[in-house]
Each structure stands twice: as structure tokens, then as C-alpha cells.
Amino acid sequence: MTTTIDTTIHTLREEIASCETRLAELRTQLAAAEARSQTESRNEQKARKWPLEKDDYKRYGRQLILPEIGLQGQLRLKKASVLIVGVGGLGCPAAAYLAGAGVGTIGFVDGDTVDESNLHRQILHTTPKVGMSKVDSAIDYCKSLNPTLTYTPHRTPLTPQTALPTFTPYDLVLDCTDNPATRYLISDTCVLLCKPLVSASALRTDGQLMLLNHPSRPAGSVPARDSDSPPGGPCYRCVFPRPPPAASVVSCGEGGILGPVVGVMGVLQALEAIKLIAGGRRDRRYEPSLLLFSATADAPFRSVRLAARRPGCAACSARATVTRDALAGGSLDYVRFCGAVEPVRALGPGERVGAREYYAEEPDPDPDHVLVDVRDKVQFELCSLAGSINIPYSEIAATALPPRRRIYVVCRLGNDSQLAARRMKELGLGAGGKRWIGDIRGGLSAWREVDGEFPDYG
Amino acid sequence: MAEKTKTNKEDFIPLTVEFSGGLEMLFSNQKKHDVSIPARDESGNSSNIAFLVRYLCDNLMKDPKKEFFIQDNTVRPGILVLINDADWQLEGEDEYEVKKGDNILFVSTLHGG
Incomplete structure (x- = not known):
């Protein structure tokens, strides 16, 4: 009897031991399998393609978490190209903020070199850069601010002959220039190429800002009666069909300019550009307006309503006389259109x-x-x-x-x-x-x- | 006397006229002017913006450089006229008949940058 029980106990112990050995084996196999699986999933993770570069998440993190930008907005900024015409008091701050925000391609047009009298307001240019091309000076600064973008130099002044090929590769144009003739040329070119234009200007303690040709529709286009799509926005000629008398035009050199005043306007241009690009809705209905800034007024910002496209506008109406051929062929003389100040000869x-x-x-x-x-x-x-x-x-x-x-x-x-x-x-x-x-x-x-x-x- | 004062009041329209973009320099360097203009123009019609422009030129503008404000009997090119913060094109341009309390803003376009 005793012997039978002893045998049973012995057999059970052996079975338990064998099961434990087997269990231990299974645990080892499991651990190995789990380890393999983790490595594989990690590898998989590594191979996963993120839409932005690793460093971009960090660089743009503070704007990426805004609902106004987000991933899609950042990707649109990255794909976008913006042309800055005039790298002075407006163009400098505008360029700095566009480069900071990650606009993929930024073009610069200016034929001037840096002068000492520019330095109090043209914040990308520095004292050692006096005499250097403004375009090179600005690109130099932007590259050190954000080396991940493409910067395109256009080192000659804009002319009717160069305007179309210069503007063609870009999505959006900022008018940061300083004279009426160039302002008409820029607006006409934007209308011909269906590009929105962010236009700003400043003098003394005042500034003005307009978003023009937005939405950008071909000259004379009228939305179909049953469509929701809004009509094209007014151009510079709609707002100012005739240039001011040359004698009434005051330059910053003659009238003076306060640095932060023109700076505010350039920063606002960058803001309009970022909103337009990141929002991704270039067809959005837009009420044309002019923003007036006056540093000395009790309420420095004032927005006024502008009219729609002007019927009969020389650039954007069905009766437009500004055409690609006229522009490229040189038959549009902007300098003559705006007139020149005759030298004063009042004394003998x-x-x-x-x-x-x-x-x-x-x-x-x-x-x-x-x-x-x-x-x-x-x-x-x-x-x-x-x-x-x-x-x-x-x-x-x-x-x-x-x-x-x-x-x-x-x-x-x-x-x-x-x-x-x-x-x-x-x-x-x-x-x-x-x-x-x-x-x-x-x-x-x-x-x-x-x-x-x-x-x-x- | 009281009767006369009342009639006088009705003969004039009080307005706020503002100048910006450097135009204020032609108007005693003052950006905001409270003015009262006759309710009827020279021909007895209701006063409109065209009359206001002439009136300002003759009565408010001390600077002799009239051509910097007025040309061919209207505001010179490069000046925007805003009636209660809206482009005058939206309101009938210089034929808009001014009303009591209107705000008329003249803005000279700037070109510097």
C-alpha cells in the first residue's frame, strides 16, 4: 500500500518537474518572441514617414499648435513661394517673419545697395553690410535665421520687361517698394498672372495696407450666376485709377520715416501672407479694405471699406488695356504715366x-x-x-x-x-x-x- | 431771436472732416476738424461732397498749394475720399449729399517703403 502511494507521489513530482521545465522553456520562447516583436515594431516605427522633417516640429512647434496653422497650414507654408519686391523698410521685417514661419521659397527683388541712411529701419541690413547688394544682405540674414528654405535673388530693379518672368514662379507677391510707377507695374503684373498682392506703404508716422487682386481672377471674369465663387478683388488701379501729381509724391528721404512705423506695416504684410497661405482658401469671399495706421492718433489702427473691382479698370476689367503683350513689349511707360518732377528753374x-x-x-x-x-x-x-x-x-x-x-x-x-x-x-x-x-x-x-x-x- | 437761431442751425450741417497721409499739413497740421457747412450750395441744391471739397478749399485750407488738394474741380488723383469709413465709390462719389454727423476722411496715398 505504502509502496503504491510512494510511486504515485514520485510520478506526480516527476510530471510537475517536467511541466515546469516545459513552462520555463515556453517562457523563454515567449520572452524571445516578445523582444523580437518589439524590435520589429520599433523598426516599423522608425520607417514611418512623418510629413515634416524631424527638426521642423521643434522649429515651428509654437505656431504648429495654433489651430490657424496646424500641420496642414505648415505644409502649405512649406510648399508656398512668396516674392518680396523691395528689400527696404517694409521688405526687411516681412522677409524675416516669412523666413521664420517657414515659407518654402522666398524671392527678393531690389537693385539697390545698403546705405547708412537705411539702417535705422531696414532691420536685416547691418553696418558692415553698407555698400552690399540689399538682396544679398537680406538672404544672408534669412539663411542664418532659417537655413532650411530656398532663397532666390533678383538683383536688378523691376522693369516692365522683367516683371512677368520674375513673378511667374511665385504664388503671392508683397509690394514693399517706394514709388508709384513700380506700384502700378507690380499690380498690373499680378493681375495678368492671377496672383494676390499684399501692398503696403509708409511715410513719416503713417502707414497703409491693402490686400489686392484677392481672390485673383482673370481680367473681366464674372462668376457664373449660379456659382458660389466670389468675384475677383480690386487691383491697385481700381483704387487709384490715376497717379498722383508727381510734385505731391513725398519720399522717405524728403518727408522722413520712423523705423517702427514702416516696421509695423512690413510685419502686417508678412501676417497677411501667412494667413492667406496657411488658410489654404484662396477663393474665400473677401471684403476689400484699406488699413490705415497712424502712430500719433488716439486709435492708431483704422480699417475702411473699399469698392469692388472698378468697371472699366485699365488692368482688371473686361475693357483692360494692360495686356501681356503691351507689358512685355514695353508699350506701357510707367515712369511717364506717373510723371517726373521737373527740375526747378525759377531764377535766372x-x-x-x-x-x-x-x-x-x-x-x-x-x-x-x-x-x-x-x-x-x-x-x-x-x-x-x-x-x-x-x-x-x-x-x-x-x-x-x-x-x-x-x-x-x-x-x-x-x-x-x-x-x-x-x-x-x-x-x-x-x-x-x-x-x-x-x-x-x-x-x-x-x-x-x-x-x-x-x-x-x- | 430764438427763432432766428433755430433757422441758422438748420441752414448748416455739422460734420467731422479728417485728413490723413500728409494732407493734414495743408490744413493747419490738424488731422480732425469739426466743421459746419451750408446745407445748400451756390445753386440752392443740397450740399454734396463736390461742394464740401470746394468749401474746404476756400474756407479751411490756409496753405496756398491748392493744387495739392484740388484739381479740375475735384480732389486730385491719389486722394481717397471715405464717407463714414467707406470708399466714396460705394456712396455715389462726389454727388453724395452730406448728412448731419457724417465723417468725411480724406486720405492721401503713401508711396514710401
Whole structure:
């Protein structure tokens, strides 16, 4: 009996041991299989293709998590190409933000080189780059900011002959230029190529911004009556069918410009471009508007409603006269269209003296003559000739002059001084020819021939 | 006397006129002007923008450079006229008849960049 039980126990123990051995084997196999499976899945993971480059997630992370951008928006930015015409006060900040945001291809058009007077506002250009091409200077900066993008240089000024081939490869154009003739040329080219245009400008403490030719429809196109698609947006010519008189156009050099003012406008251009590209809905209905910025106003931003495309517009209506052939063939003369300021010739040779001549003839101080500086007060306070008195051009009629024998008039460049001298004569200050009135040819700019240390403010 | 004051009030339309983009320099360097213009123009018609432009040129503008504001009897090219913040093209251009309290903004286009 005992023997039978002993045998049973022994057999059971052996069976358990054998099962345990088998179990251990199975566990080892399982572990091996699991390890293999993990490696394989990891390999699979590695092989998975992510839509953006690994570094892009980190670089663009802060904008990627915005619903306005997201993955799709970033991919659209990456695929997009934007042309910046004019790499100055507007183009510099616009380029920096577009490169930062990851716009795949950015083109730069400008024929100018960096000047010292640009540096207070054209933030991509630096002191060691004075004399360098603005396009190269901007690309240099953008490459160090974001080396993953493509930058295309166009180092010559835009002309009617170069505009079409230059614009063709791009999706969107930013007008960052500084004169009416180029602004009309850019708008016309955008209409001909069906490209939206973000246009901005700035002077003194004011700025203006418009999104033009958006949606971009061919000239004269009218949406079908039953379609939802909105009509094309107005172009620059719809808003300004005729150019302003050349004499009323004031440049930044003449009128002045505050750096952050033009900076704000350039940044807003980049923002409009990013919204347009990342949103991916270029057909969206859009109410045309003009944004006015005035740094000194109580409410600095103001948006006003613009009209739709102008019936009969020379560029975008069914009656358009601006055609590809006319543009490429050179029959559209933008400079003539906008007119040029004629050189002022208000005085005769006997009424003008050169800077050296004045210096030699008129000892200082001389009780016999008076030197009238007709620049505005701010410029006069900046620098003036010893002994000169300040009567701004617009105040000549209202200001009494000391009763001297001769009146010399001086201004910045020698244009206003002629007009001022003529005005004085008209007001009878010449006492019927008894008193000599004339100006200093070339103004204070020419005075530096006499005194090289006299300040040059641009 | 009270009767006369009332009549006078009705003969004039109070408006806010604003200048921007450098045009303010032609108007005593002041961007915003509260003005009252006659309710009827020279021919007895209701005052419109065309009349307002002439009126401003003759009465508000001290600067002699009239051609920088007015040309061929209307605002010169390069000036946008905004009636209550909308392009005047949307409102009938210079034939728009001004109403009490209207805001008329004249903006000179800028070209610098």
C-alpha cells in the first residue's frame, strides 16, 4: 500500500518537474518572441514617414499648435513661394517673419545697395553690410535665421520687361517698394498672372495696407450666376485709377520715416501672407479694405471699406488695356504715366550764386546782407549756417525781414530756395529791383564744398 | 431771436472732416476738424461732397498749394475720399449729399517703403 502511494507521489513530482521545465522553456520562447516583436515594431516605427522633417516640429512647434496653422497650414507654408519686391523698410521685417514661419521659397527683388541712411529701419541690413547688394544682405540674414528654405535673388530693379518672368514662379507677391510707377507695374503684373498682392506703404508716422487682386481672377471674369465663387478683388488701379501729381509724391528721404512705423506695416504684410497661405482658401469671399495706421492718433489702427473691382479698370476689367503683350513689349511707360518732377528753374543766372562764391563774397558777420534758410524749423535746428535766420517756405508772406541790401535764400538742395526767392520778389521785397534777392545754388548740400564738416542728414 | 437761431442751425450741417497721409499739413497740421457747412450750395441744391471739397478749399485750407488738394474741380488723383469709413465709390462719389454727423476722411496715398 505504502509502496503504491510512494510511486504515485514520485510520478506526480516527476510530471510537475517536467511541466515546469516545459513552462520555463515556453517562457523563454515567449520572452524571445516578445523582444523580437518589439524590435520589429520599433523598426516599423522608425520607417514611418512623418510629413515634416524631424527638426521642423521643434522649429515651428509654437505656431504648429495654433489651430490657424496646424500641420496642414505648415505644409502649405512649406510648399508656398512668396516674392518680396523691395528689400527696404517694409521688405526687411516681412522677409524675416516669412523666413521664420517657414515659407518654402522666398524671392527678393531690389537693385539697390545698403546705405547708412537705411539702417535705422531696414532691420536685416547691418553696418558692415553698407555698400552690399540689399538682396544679398537680406538672404544672408534669412539663411542664418532659417537655413532650411530656398532663397532666390533678383538683383536688378523691376522693369516692365522683367516683371512677368520674375513673378511667374511665385504664388503671392508683397509690394514693399517706394514709388508709384513700380506700384502700378507690380499690380498690373499680378493681375495678368492671377496672383494676390499684399501692398503696403509708409511715410513719416503713417502707414497703409491693402490686400489686392484677392481672390485673383482673370481680367473681366464674372462668376457664373449660379456659382458660389466670389468675384475677383480690386487691383491697385481700381483704387487709384490715376497717379498722383508727381510734385505731391513725398519720399522717405524728403518727408522722413520712423523705423517702427514702416516696421509695423512690413510685419502686417508678412501676417497677411501667412494667413492667406496657411488658410489654404484662396477663393474665400473677401471684403476689400484699406488699413490705415497712424502712430500719433488716439486709435492708431483704422480699417475702411473699399469698392469692388472698378468697371472699366485699365488692368482688371473686361475693357483692360494692360495686356501681356503691351507689358512685355514695353508699350506701357510707367515712369511717364506717373510723371517726373521737373527740375526747378525759377531764377535766372544773375539771381543765383554758388556756395564758394557766397563764401568768398560775403564776409561774416556782414550788416549788409541777410541769409534766409527756408527749410522747416526741425531741419533748421538740426544744422544751419552761422548767421542765417529761419523763415520756413510756407511762412514767407507772414514774416518781416530785416532791411538789408541783399537777401540770400538757402534750403536743403536748392529748389525751394528758388521758389522762395521768386515769392519774395512777388511780395514786393525786392523794392522794385533796388534790393538784390537770390539763392545759393545747390543749397546746403553744396555748402559741404566749402565746409566738409557740415552735417549731411541724407 | 430764438427763432432766428433755430433757422441758422438748420441752414448748416455739422460734420467731422479728417485728413490723413500728409494732407493734414495743408490744413493747419490738424488731422480732425469739426466743421459746419451750408446745407445748400451756390445753386440752392443740397450740399454734396463736390461742394464740401470746394468749401474746404476756400474756407479751411490756409496753405496756398491748392493744387495739392484740388484739381479740375475735384480732389486730385491719389486722394481717397471715405464717407463714414467707406470708399466714396460705394456712396455715389462726389454727388453724395452730406448728412448731419457724417465723417468725411480724406486720405492721401503713401508711396514710401
